[in-house]
Amino acid sequence: MQVLVPYRVDEPKTRLAPVLDDEERREFSRLMLADVLAAVRSAGYDPTVLSTAPLSGGDCVDERPLTVAVNSHLEPNTAVVMADLALVTPSVLGELFETNEDVVLAPGRGGGTNAIVARHPQFRVDYHGASYRDHVEICKAIGASVRTIDSYRLGTDIDEPADLAEVLLHGDGRAADWLDDRFELSTSNGRTGVKRY
Ligand SMILES: Nc1nc2c(ncn2[C@@H]2O[C@H](COP(=O)(O)OP(=O)(O)OP(=O)(O)O)[C@@H](O)[C@H]2O)c(=O)[nH]1
Numbered sequence: 001m002q003v004l005v006p007y008r009v010d011e012p013k014t015r016l017a018p019v020l021d022d023e024e025r026r027e028f029s030r031l032m033l034a035d036v037l038a039a040v041r042s043a044g045y046d047p048t049v050l051s052t053a054p055l056s057g058g059d060c061v062d063e064r065p066l067t068v069a070v071n072s073h074l075e076p077n078t079a080v081v082m083a084d085l086a087l088v089t090p091s092v093l094g095e096l097f098e099t100n101e102d103v104v105l106a107p108g109r110g111g112g113t114n115a116i117v118a119r120h121p122q123f124r125v126d127y128h129g130a131s132y133r134d135h136v137e138i139c140k141a142i143g144a145s146v147r148t149i150d151s152y153r154l155g156t157d158i159d160e161p162a163d164l165a166e167v168l169l170h171g172d173g174r175a176a177d178w179l180d181d182r183f184e185l186s187t188s189n190g191r192t193g194v195k196r197y
């Protein structure tokens with residue numbers, strides 16, 4: 001199975017700008033990418049980074065917007081795993097990859113789709129907005145069987161400052177180490193967040 005990991009090189013993780021400056025967002029997003037790639041490899045698969053610009057040898061560079069780029073590299077039996085899943089582990093990826101349905105969806109909080117396995121030849125992605133709902137509708141339209149994976153680790157994409165608390169609480173990769181050197185948990189305002197040391 002082909003495993004694509006989309007990655008936007010320019011201006012990564014803009015929604016983290018309230019707490020991380022430009023250089024920090026670049027560093028942190030690269031470390032999340034590295035953690036995701038390591039987990040895919042440990043699960044027994046060879047990931048391809050679908051990147052908007054060259055990163056290191058072996059990437060597939062495609063400057064077009066996310067949906068167009070992914071669809072043009074979809075072939076039956078392709079997984080798409082986002083690069084901002086800082087909590088992902090080989091075992092949850094194994095659960096995702098070792099399925100049989102035509103399309104397997106791992107929803108993210110807020111309506112997105114954090115990971116997909118697409119085995120049906122007519123399936124196409126449609127990211128942004130409530131893409132999980134859109135992907136279910138696409139499956140209905142093409143008559144594809146669907147399974148939704150209920151997973152905290154696959155469901156936690158790191159988009160907003162509040163998500164960083166999840167990394168401090170449950171991460172153990174390079175991104176979590178990097179964050180742990182700079183931030184600590186803050187429990188003073190109700191919901192657990194992060195604050196700089
Ligand atoms: N190849 C490619 N990957 C993308 C593109 N836009 C986002 N991604 C990747 O898709 C995944 C999910 O991205 P989002 O969380 O929607 O956006 P983001 O760019 O990471 O962060 P924000 O700027 O805060 O929206 C991440 O792995 C991104 O690196 C794109 O246009 N092309």
Ligand SMILES: C[C@H](OP(=O)(O)O)C(=O)O
Nearest residue numbers: 112113114127128129131
């Ligand atoms: C790409 C997008 O990611 P989000 O903006 O939900 O993190 C989606 O999953 O449709």
